[in-house]
Structures are given as structure tokens and as C-alpha cells.
Amino acid sequence: MIxxxxxxxxxCxxxxxxxxxxxxxxxxxKCKLLYPIKEExxxxxxxxxxKLSDEDIQKIKDPNYER
Ligand SMILES: [Zn+2]
Structure with missing residues (x-):
């Protein structure tokens, strides 16, 4: 947990x-990139x-997206 x-x-x-x-x-x-967290x-x-697809970006922008 960060x-x-x-x-x-x-x-970024x-x-x-x-x-x-x-x-x-x-x-x-902006860059449509996901940086993984490995072992915290x-x-x-x-x-x-x-690389994230436009579909992924839409999901992430959704206020109900699981963070
Ligand atoms: Zn960026």
C-alpha cells in the first residue's frame, strides 16, 4: 500500500x-500508460x-472505477 x-x-x-x-x-x-506496482x-x-486502450481509459475515468 502506497x-x-x-x-x-x-x-509521469x-x-x-x-x-x-x-x-x-x-x-x-495523457500518455495512456500504466506503470505497474511490483512488491509495493x-x-x-x-x-x-x-499501453492502455481508449476503452481502458474510459473505464478508468469512470467515477465508479475500482481504485
Ligand atoms: Zn504521462
Whole structure:
């Protein structure tokens, strides 16, 4: 579990924009990338990031999305 204070200061390594923190990942909506959290350590490597589809982005923007 990543503390809220830490989540708030993290930024996307590509665009330096805000990230959305979930239980298992950090998401940049601008870059449409998902950075996984492995063993409580967020992996901010472009090579490790997963590309998100427009469908995924819509789901994440949904206020009912499970964070
Ligand atoms: Zn970004």
C-alpha cells in the first residue's frame, strides 16, 4: 500500500503529468500508460509500462472505477 502523500508527489516520467494511483498500478491518462506496482515498488520505466486502450481509459475515468 502506497501512502497518499507519496501518491500525490509522483509524476509521469514521460510528460511529468499527474498520475492516478490504484492498488496495483499508476496510470497516466495523457500518455495512456500504466506503470505497474511490483512488491509495493512502482516501476516507472517506459519499457515496463503497459499501453492502455481508449476503452481502458474510459473505464478508468469512470467515477465508479475500482481504485
Ligand atoms: Zn504521462
Amino acid at each position: 501512502p497518499e502523500e507519496i501518491k500525490n508527489i509522483l509524476a 516520467p514521460l510528460c511529468k503529468g499527474d498520475l492516478i494511483g490504484t492498488e496495483s498500478s499508476f496510470i497516466c491518462l 515498488i512502482p516501476i516507472f520505466l517506459i519499457e515496463e509500462a503497459q
